[in-house]
Amino acid sequence: MTNNNSQKGFAMPMIIAIAALIVVVAGVGYYATGKQPQTAGTTRAPASGETEEKGSLGRISFKNPKKPPHYESNTPAHGSVLAGVPINVVIDFNFDVAKPSAITITSDGVEYGEGATVIDANRLTLRRAMRPDAPDGFYTVSYSACWLDQSCHDGSFQFAIDRSLQSGYKDLRGEKDVTVRLSQILFTPRDIIVNPGTKVTWVNDDEVEHYINTDSHPAHTYFPPQNSKLLAKGASFAQVFGEPGVYPYHCSAHVSMTASILVEAGEAVAMEDKYTGTVLAGKSAPLLDFTKADYDAALKSDKLIVLYFYANWCPICKAEFPIMQNAFNELSTNKAIGFRVNYNDDQTDNDEKNLAREFGVAYQHTKVFVKNGQRILKSPEGWDDKRYDTEINKALPK
Numbered sequence: 001m002t003n004n005n006s007q008k009g010f011a012m013p014m015i016i017a018i019a020a021l022i023v024v025v026a027g028v029g030y031y032a033t034g035k036q037p038q039t040a041g042t043t044r045a046p047a048s049g050e051t052e053e054k055g056s057l058g059r060i061s062f063k064n065p066k067k068p069p070h071y072e073s074n075t076p077a078h079g080s081v082l083a084g085v086p087i088n089v090v091i092d093f094n095f096d097v098a099k100p101s102a103i104t105i106t107s108d109g110v111e112y113g114e115g116a117t118v119i120d121a122n123r124l125t126l127r128r129a130m131r132p133d134a135p136d137g138f139y140t141v142s143y144s145a146c147w148l149d150q151s152c153h154d155g156s157f158q159f160a161i162d163r164s165l166q167s168g169y170k171d172l173r174g175e176k177d178v179t180v181r182l183s184q185i186l187f188t189p190r191d192i193i194v195n196p197g198t199k200v201t202w203v204n205d206d207e208v209e210h211y212i213n214t215d216s217h218p219a220h221t222y223f224p225p226q227n228s229k230l231l232a233k234g235a236s237f238a239q240v241f242g243e244p245g246v247y248p249y250h251c252s253a254h255v256s257m258t259a260s261i262l263v264e265a266g267e268a269v270a271m272e273d274k275y276t277g278t279v280l281a282g283k284s285a286p287l288l289d290f291t292k293a294d295y296d297a298a299l300k301s302d303k304l305i306v307l308y309f310y311a312n313w314c315p316i317c318k319a320e321f322p323i324m325q326n327a328f329n330e331l332s333t334n335k336a337i338g339f340r341v342n343y344n345d346d347q348t349d350n351d352e353k354n355l356a357r358e359f360g361v362a363y364q365h366t367k368v369f370v371k372n373g374q375r376i377l378k379s380p381e382g383w384d385d386k387r388y389d390t391e392i393n394k395a396l397p398k
């Protein structure tokens with residue numbers, strides 16, 4: 001990575017923090033106690049009272065949740081940080097709830113709950129809509145859960161909204177129909193932004209069976225239309241998302257499968273504006289100066305990633321890299337993304353060192369192809385323009 005972008009020094013710590021947060025979320029499994037999957041996507045649920053530095057909210061500290069008798073779960077999850085406003089808050093019980101149960105959702109003393117508290121038809125869920133203009137910040141949900149015997153019981157939990165987390169989402173607002181593949185026990189792409197009215201279709205590519213389930217687990221009450229039947233290989237499930245807001249979801253069969261849909265009206269952010277690294281070539285398929293944030297975002301897509309390990313003292317690199325730039329300029333696909341990764345020179349940073357180590361790169365001018373997180377090619381040979389064309393086209397996702 002070269003430091004020819006003055007904003008980079010400022011933006012990188014935050015981006016690394018977000019990237020680290022995403023990794024943490026991906027790696028965390030069930031709650032130790034409740035057997036409940038984490039809230040999906042770029043959100044997480046730290047242990048109660050845990051303090052974490054992340055995103056634009058700085059240090060985050062959540063109080064302990066208060067759980068009344070017969071409490072089961074809630075969405076958003078306690079301690080989760082969401083990339084947008086939840087469409088509603090739901091609290092699930094294993095006992096019939098009754099009037100006058102009530103939910104308040106406040107931040108800095110302002111109420112962001114909208115309309116009345118609703119008791120679902122099954123009588124096990126309390127629900128309240130949230131104002132779509134709720135700002136970034138911390139939210140406390142306080143509720144009174146009443147039983148048929150008229151006794152009421154207090155509970156509370158907290159979550160946060162941090163829209164800067166949207167930088168980790170794949171912006172698909174240019175598309176009316178979006179497909180998410182269930183592949184290798186993951187949702188791909190995982191966290192996405194779509195326009196209101198977009199139809200999202202999930203297709204199972206795996207041999208194992210999957211579900212699409214709205215949070216929480218196992219109540220699945222946040223947005224009930226987003227609950228599929230068991231999906232065998234080749235089976236699909238579709239849902240149109242109308243109301244703006246964030247939709248955390250998961251697969252009930254696999255803890256690694258959490259994701260999030262953000263429904264928000266707008267234009268897809270232009271690709272060039274989305275990168276933190278300098279664009280060195282390419283239009284539909286960009287070739288970038290490596291940054292960890294851009295690389296991590298690419299890893300979350302189904303794109304072919306082409307890495308060039310480049311040393312600024314190496315004459316072969318200097319001669320070959322322009323050939324790679326030409327190759328990217330001529331690509332008409334948006335299914336490839338390239339990175340120039342500094343290697344063994346005075347501009348090599350730790351992320352770049354780690355990447356070289358991860359892929360066992362022993363020489364400068366080595367090319368590495370990565371697809372779906374797997375290294376599919378490593379070549380230390382010098383390539384001409386024809387070889388670039390052949391190798392990239394051969395490896396592009398179908």
Ligand SMILES: [Cu+2]
Pocket residue numbers: 185209210211251252253254257
């Ligand atoms: Cu699954």
